[in-house]
Amino acid sequence: MNVTRINASSKTYYVYVGEGLRTKVEEFLPKTYSSILIVTDNLVAGHYLEDIEHNFDNERVYTAIIENGEESKSIEMFHQLQTKAIDCGLDRKSLIVALGGGVVGDLAGFVAATYMRGIDFIQMPTTILAHDSSVGGKVAINHEKGKNLIGNFYSPAAVIYDVDTLKSLNQKEFRSGYAELVKEALIADGTFFNTLMSVNLSDLNNTTIADHINQGITIKAEVVEADEREAGIRKYLNFGHTFGHALEALQGYHGFSHGEAVAVGLLFAFQVSEETFSIRLPFERLFSWLRSNGYPLQLPELDSKHMLSKMKLDKKTEGKKVQMVLLQSIAQPITVEISDDDLLRHIELFKKTLSGRF
Amino acid sequence: MNVTRINASSKTYYVYVGEGLRTKVEEFLPKTYSSILIVTDNLVAGHYLEDIEHNFDNERVYTAIIENGEESKSIEMFHQLQTKAIDCGLDRKSLIVALGGGVVGDLAGFVAATYMRGIDFIQMPTTILAHDSSVGGKVAINHEKGKNLIGNFYSPAAVIYDVDTLKSLNQKEFRSGYAELVKEALIADGTFFNTLMSVNLSDLNNTTIADHINQGITIKAEVVEADEREAGIRKYLNFGHTFGHALEALQGYHGFSHGEAVAVGLLFAFQVSEETFSIRLPFERLFSWLRSNGYPLQLPELDSKHMLSKMKLDKKTEGKKVQMVLLQSIAQPITVEISDDDLLRHIELFKKTLSGRF
Structure with missing residues (x-):
């Protein structure tokens, strides 16, 4: 496993890259959380969602599954996930887990950045492309008139990159x-x-x-x-x-x-x-x-x-x-x-x- | 005029309180901007919008007028203002002016906080209540299920408080x-x-x-x-x-x-x-x-x-x-x-x- 420390001005966090990390997520979390919302897409869910859910003894673990694809980075989906977070009773000490590629990371990250003015989230990239978007704290949704036009700079609490999950990529x-x-x-x-x-x-x-x-x-x-x-x-x-x-x-x-x-x-x-x-x-x-x-x-x-x-x-x-x-x-x-x-x-x-x- | 310096962790800015400030806004801006979008509501617009517009020699000054009232702090209005900002060609060196009460400040502030991941905005409160919301960097919109549930901590570039504008309050x-x-x-x-x-x-x-x-x-x-x-x-x-x-x-x-x-x-x-x-x-x-x-x-x-x-x-x-x-x-x-x-x-x-x- 390789660990890279990121000293962002707003926060210091770590990027963990290695095999099999998805089954020991709690080792990499900076603290405990009152509840957890895992956001993933319909393709990734079939492969890895169960593995991730098994990490948390915490009984308050919830799941939101979005459609795979760039269209999900919409204001409508953003609002739906906010509603989901409210309905699950997420509070300021809750965590959002972004399990998937760049779309999931950008969208779930922006939800975390704005839910109750910001709660923690972690990036769990499942694509190679997401090595880029998961580090650096850029989160956003698209506007009909352009990509990533609505967003924040908001660093994750950690990036946990299990390279095993890349096997399912085409x-x-x-x-x-x-x-x-x-x-x-x-x-x-x-x-x-x-x-x-x-x-x-x-x-x-x-x-x-x-x-x-x-x-x-x-x-x-x-x-x-x-x-x-x-x-x-x-x-x-x-x-x-x-x-x-x-x-x-x-x-x-x-x-x-x-x-x-x-x-x-x-x-x-x-x-x-x-x-x-x-x-x-x-x-x-x-x-x-x-x-x-x-x-x-x-x-x-x-x-x-x-x-x-x-x-x-x-x-x-x-x-x-x-x-x-x-x-x-x-x-x-x-x-x-x-x-x-x-x-x-x-x-x-x-x-x-x-x-x-x- | 009274000046209060606010040392927020993310930014230092000043709050100016006094009479007649609305006609000398440019004196209080920390820098020059490529374009300016003034956001106000239909009630405030009739009283003070013209005064504010006259401040800027800059030819690229635009206006967005929202309905007065809490209902405007909606995701739909948020999206409309993002569209307006895009259509006006606002870039990362543009400024949003929030002219009005807490609704205008919270909404326009959240638009500024998220437009292209954050551009400058100034608060120009026109109510007494907004003395509270305009200082401290809390910006947000409402969710149907609760107030201010979607937002950011995002400090203004300045707060310019013309107490003359309180005359029109009931x-x-x-x-x-x-x-x-x-x-x-x-x-x-x-x-x-x-x-x-x-x-x-x-x-x-x-x-x-x-x-x-x-x-x-x-x-x-x-x-x-x-x-x-x-x-x-x-x-x-x-x-x-x-x-x-x-x-x-x-x-x-x-x-x-x-x-x-x-x-x-x-x-x-x-x-x-x-x-x-x-x-x-x-x-x-x-x-x-x-x-x-x-x-x-x-x-x-x-x-x-x-x-x-x-x-x-x-x-x-x-x-x-x-x-x-x-x-x-x-x-x-x-x-x-x-x-x-x-x-x-x-x-x-x-x-x-x-x-x-x-």
Whole structure:
């Protein structure tokens, strides 16, 4: 088991990564709780809910099962979970357990952050992608007009990551999680990037996956500790996300998974970086790795202006100009303001670059 | 003008109380903002919205007008204001101005706390009651099952209190605000309590009101600085609120105003304190002052068990037992756990005490 300490400005907590952790959750809790509400989704529930429930001798353990998928990060589901918490009699000394991927973590975390103005919650990620969202205290729901527009910075009491639970993931989910690992490598660790470019996603064991996750979490933790509230360098974690989020939003969160959209966004950010700084980045190497690991790289029909307006809805947009994270070289990120005209030109060029390869 | 510095753990901000402040708002802002959304209600808008808008040279000033009243602290209105903020293009460097009473402050504050995971907001209270809610960083909306159940601790960037705006208040609103001042006096300052018991609410001038508000804010500030997140002594500010909130909830937030309900709650807390500690408190003096100042003291038909269950929904309830703030003597508050049986008995007795006087 690997333990990473996260010194957030508002709270210190620990991330535990290892095998079989889901059966000894109480060992990792910072204190005892008056009652517990486990929030999970209908897919995860069948695999692991029973294991988690068995952890707690406490008789006051309740369960809320949401529909798997991004649509659950809605204001309606947020309100339903608040109602559930009230009906179960949760008080300020209760705990919410977020058992699942990023959707469950973001939603249940935001419920915990706002229920009676904030109660404790723990993250129990069951996807690789959630290694990213479970650390750092960002919780949110979506608005019809954009992703994660309503939320808080609210740290978990602990992150308990049982890598055994990754066995039930399909290849699409593996791809999605590894896109964020590649992003973390790109903004902070060239050696890790080289490691990742040498693996085949269909050929990984638990030990290797745990090692990759730990490296990703270490990068994330360093950035979050330096800048919890995203005033400065935390923005670098959004590398690839300006295009990625817009692509997801335009697809109505169908089609491309989050990580798959980010993967395309990484290529877009490479292209903009190369032109902006007149440099060469390993575009071909990344493209080949993504293609050989089955990432979808063919864009749907995109109206460039529509795409631009979606990008401008991104939370990192200030004063109506898009702030994009670019690379000056591997592990040297920087935030740059891009004009609408330049962005439009890049979108057009990028569409041509990708379509020319299929 | 009086300035009070609030050292909250998360932020330091200032409370400005004085006459004519609404026309020089920019002097009190801690920085400049990319755009501004003024949230107010339909009653306040007619009186002061234009004055506030004139403060900002900035061309990007927007307005959202909600219906006056507690019903606006709903999840639907919360969502509408988020939509408005998005449509106006507010970004992370934008400001929300909460111009109005506690409803506007709580609602607009919670929107600011959660919009893109938190942007700045300022409180511009236009009621006496809001002297309490505008300081201390509690923001929230109501759930159908209880008041303020969904919210955050989120400090404003400044509180700008123009006492001129209190001129448009009616007597019911004066009573409501003064009930919270009486509560603050009771938990912290016997001299201030004596002062208040000697005034007639229909005979106050701006200078006296500003003085009372400043004394209330000073008490509130000391408590909040010591315990921002309500782990300990901040609970004392809920003196009178266990019964008060339940009374409001049972009335569907009609009939008794918040402060009027709290006033009755103060009497209830007096009664429970007197019996619990075998002491005498100035019940008669407070009762007489409330009656002579027109506070409604006749309870509606109340089912005692229903009342009890509403009290147990209070956020301060832990492990299903009601925590009530009592007085050991004036300015000596303490939190005590009260059993359901004792509470039921007290409710029955209190109903008799009040009804015997009319």
